[in-house]
Amino acid sequence: MAIKSLDELKKIREASKKKVDLREKGESTDGIIEILIGMATCGIAAGARETMKALGEAIEEAGLDQVKIVQVGCMGYCHSEPTIQVNQPGKAPVLYGKVDETVAREIITKHILKDEFIDDHLLNKTFTKA
Amino acid sequence: MSKYTRQIMVCGGTGCIASESEVIIDRFKEGLQDIGYEEEIQVLKTGCFGFCGQGPIVKIHPDNVFYVKVTPGDVAEIISEHLVKGRRVQRLLFVDPNTRVKLEKHENMGFYQKQYRIALRNCGFINPEDIEEYIAFSGYEALGRVLTSMTPQEVINVIKDSGLRGRGGGGFSTGLKWELAAKSPGTEKYIICNADEGDPGAFMDRSILEGDPHSVLEAMAIGGYAMGACHGLIYIRAEYPLAIERLNIAMKQARELGLLGRDIFGSGFDFDIEVKLGAGAFVCGEETALIHSMEGLRGEPTKKPPFPAESGYRGKPTSVNNVETLANICPIILKGADWFSSIGTATSKGTKVFALAGKVNNVGLVEVPMGTTLREIIFEIGGGIADGKAFKAVQTGGPSGGVITQADLDTPIDYESLKGIGSMMGSGGMIVMDEDDDMVEIAKFYLDFTQDESCGKCTPCRIGTKRMFEILERLTNLEGDLEDLEKLQDLGKMIKDSALCGLGQTAPNPVLSTMKYFPEEYEAYARREKKITYAIDEEKCIGCTACVRVCPVKCITGSVKQPHVIDETACIACGACYDVCRFDAVLKP
Numbered sequence: 001m002a003i004k005s006l007d008e009l010k011k012i013r014e015a016s017k018k019k020v021d022l023r024e025k026g027e028s029t030d031g032i033i034e035i036l037i038g039m040a041t042c043g044i045a046a047g048a049r050e051t052m053k054a055l056g057e058a059i060e061e062a063g064l065d066q067v068k069i070v071q072v073g074c075m076g077y078c079h080s081e082p083t084i085q086v087n088q089p090g091k092a093p094v095l096y097g098k099v100d101e102t103v104a105r106e107i108i109t110k111h112i113l114k115d116e117f118i119d120d121h122l123l124n125k126t127f128t129k130a
Numbered sequence: 131m132s133k134y135t136r137q138i139m140v141c142g143g144t145g146c147i148a149s150e151s152e153v154i155i156d157r158f159k160e161g162l163q164d165i166g167y168e169e170e171i172q173v174l175k176t177g178c179f180g181f182c183g184q185g186p187i188v189k190i191h192p193d194n195v196f197y198v199k200v201t202p203g204d205v206a207e208i209i210s211e212h213l214v215k216g217r218r219v220q221r222l223l224f225v226d227p228n229t230r231v232k233l234e235k236h237e238n239m240g241f242y243q244k245q246y247r248i249a250l251r252n253c254g255f256i257n258p259e260d261i262e263e264y265i266a267f268s269g270y271e272a273l274g275r276v277l278t279s280m281t282p283q284e285v286i287n288v289i290k291d292s293g294l295r296g297r298g299g300g301g302f303s304t305g306l307k308w309e310l311a312a313k314s315p316g317t318e319k320y321i322i323c324n325a326d327e328g329d330p331g332a333f334m335d336r337s338i339l340e341g342d343p344h345s346v347l348e349a350m351a352i353g354g355y356a357m358g359a360c361h362g363l364i365y366i367r368a369e370y371p372l373a374i375e376r377l378n379i380a381m382k383q384a385r386e387l388g389l390l391g392r393d394i395f396g397s398g399f400d401f402d403i404e405v406k407l408g409a410g411a412f413v414c415g416e417e418t419a420l421i422h423s424m425e426g427l428r429g430e431p432t433k434k435p436p437f438p439a440e441s442g443y444r445g446k447p448t449s450v451n452n453v454e455t456l457a458n459i460c461p462i463i464l465k466g467a468d469w470f471s472s473i474g475t476a477t478s479k480g481t482k483v484f485a486l487a488g489k490v491n492n493v494g495l496v497e498v499p500m501g502t503t504l505r506e507i508i509f510e511i512g513g514g515i516a517d518g519k520a521f522k523a524v525q526t527g528g529p530s531g532g533v534i535t536q537a538d539l540d541t542p543i544d545y546e547s548l549k550g551i552g553s554m555m556g557s558g559g560m561i562v563m564d565e566d567d568d569m570v571e572i573a574k575f576y577l578d579f580t581q582d583e584s585c586g587k588c589t590p591c592r593i594g595t596k597r598m599f600e601i602l603e604r605l606t607n608l609e610g611d612l613e614d615l616e617k618l619q620d621l622g623k624m625i626k627d628s629a630l631c632g633l634g635q636t637a638p639n640p641v642l643s644t645m646k647y648f649p650e651e652y653e654a655y656a657r658r659e660k661k662i663t664y665a666i667d668e669e670k671c672i673g674c675t676a677c678v679r680v681c682p683v684k685c686i687t688g689s690v691k692q693p694h695v696i697d698e699t700a701c702i703a704c705g706a707c708y709d710v711c712r713f714d715a716v717l718k719p
Binding site for chain 1: 252266270271336386387388389491493
């Protein structure tokens with residue numbers, strides 16, 4: 001399907017907005033929780049693939065249907081790769097650094113399930129992008 | 131799922147409970163109820179924070195504020211000042227040099243606000259393999275607007291008025307580059323994206339292509355329309371496989387939506403992009419060499435004029451633009467030239483992405499407005515020098531740039547000011563050095579790189595850089611003399627004046643600038659003064675072999691549980707053994 005006018009583009013944008021509202025405004029209509037994971041070459045080299053796998057497994061084990069993993073590019077925090085960001089509806093995004101497989105599981109079991117922060121891996125939390 | 135926007139975490143460890151933390155929790159709950167915040171702010175009892183000496187501890191999320199030695203009497207103040215008015219209760223903040231970790235987290239908060247992301251706006255925020263997420267953040271709207279309501283000349287004028295200059299290092303006006311190509315006669319024209327990022331330590335272009343490929347594709351289509359080109363080419367090094375993969379996915383998705391291809395937005399404008407892989411030669415970042423490499427010729431530069439705008443790829447008018455430059459285009463179209471030119475300094479508008487590396491605490495990719503000082507970047511965003519050492523210099527512009535010392539840390543950076551202090555913007559690599567770094571060795575490292583990467587076409591660069599490198603080797607081997615310093619200076623100036631392309635013209639910069647700011651280090655080598663070396667204290671060494679394993683030149687010997695010895699003639703004084711030794715047995719010179 002080709003876009004042939006600005007209006008058609010805007011329609012796609014409106015339809016896609018739902019996908020990213022959570023990230024931009026912390027809003028979500030369907031209670032989806034998003035976990036963004038920095039998957040640029042540097043993140044992957046620091047172990048982001050293993051982290052992503054562990055996240056996926058932990059989500060499955062906990063039976064969390066509403067948690068979605070999104071791979072994104074470089075977040076700029078090279079000193080703390082792999083980095084992930086947890087976006088929950090109604091809350092400020094939370095950024096975690098140096099997330100290895102163990103921390104990834106903790107993020108699911110503690111942060112998502114029990115609302116506890118994993119203090120030693122927190123980077124910063126704000127709506128305003130870096 | 132709870133709807134709390136903030137959390138107050140109160141330590142519920144035994145130590146803190148003993149100092150009334152449970153009373154604190156009750157006071158918080160009561161206090162919040164009184165002002166009707168109980169639905170928004172959650173009070174939690176947590177496990178021990180590990181700072182029992184400072185207890186009771188109260189931490190507030192997501193503000194990431196850490197209060198210590200809180201008493202029930204302080205609760206009312208925290209509620210009225212922090213939670214209601216948003217002001218920190220200074221007297222309760224945690225200041226302890228031994229637990230810098232927590233403080234740093236604090237600092238990070240404010241410091242990331244120094245950044246302003248234009249080129250990196252979507253990096254780390256959208257899924258680069260999903261065009262819909264890009265569209266959700268106004269993606270392809272700039273292209274749509276350009277094609278449906280602007281003339282090519284209007285597009286050029288907006289980019290010219292914005293003051294955007296090439297981010298690859300040259301700093302030439304992007305709008306002017308497009309205009310020159312547009313005005314050149316002919317119907318076959320090309321726009322090339324230069325993704326041959328070659329500076330050691332710079333990786334912003336790769337990050338943009340990996341994190342937000344559509345922003346570059348869209349900008350190329352806009353540039354193509356402005357200058358009358360239907361073909362776009364991306365020259366990218368084969369060493370960036372993930373960037374190439376994401377570019378290919380992005381182009382496929384854009385074609386499916388008709389955002390690349392024939393009759394885009396029903397405007398009659400056709401545009402498509404092809405990816406060409408380079409073998410990763412540094413010289414191919416130079417535009418004429420890049421074009422030759424794409425044509426299947428040797429990657430060698432030719433003299434300018436003719437500029438690519440007149441005769442470029444296949445002899446046709448061509449504009450070569452850097453990845454980061456292109457990533458700035460769409461926001462300029464959407465927000466206007468005035469918005470962009472309001473950011474930055476008088477001559478340099480907008481922002482610049484820097485790859486902050488070396489001996490800083492927060493190594494990272496940062497984007498700051500032009501005019502930010504080096505001090506702000508290194509000490510505030512970068513969190514200062516690693517391991518509490520002293521700052522010595524920062525190298526900008528990679529192998530083409532120079533070092534900047536303490537004296538110039540407060541210079542607001544832009545293209546002109548960096549040139550003025552003997553360095554250059556380059557593509558934005560920023561390597562921080564501390565007191566332990568040997569400036570002669572650093573200059574030698576860069577020269578080794580450029581003499582190796584020299585394409586060999588012109589004599590000053592081919593032979594000149596080689597000779598300079600040999601002199602530096604002689605010096606560091608303690609076989610040189612004071613005359614060598616003069617030779618280095620002369621050669622450097624000559625190469626600068628006579629080399630054919632940017633690579634050669636800037637190759638002597640690291641040597642000349644380190645000679646200017648650190649002449650004593652060169653003189654020490656020239657006088658063949660004893661090299662700085664490390665030594666091992668036999669009494670303290672327990673023979674753990676940790677130093678042997680980290681020594682890059684394998685100059686430490688000794689058997690397990692026996693004192694080790696450093697071979698002073700081979701030691702390069704890198705300090706690795708000093709850093710790794712847990713018994714203070716390595717003696718620092």
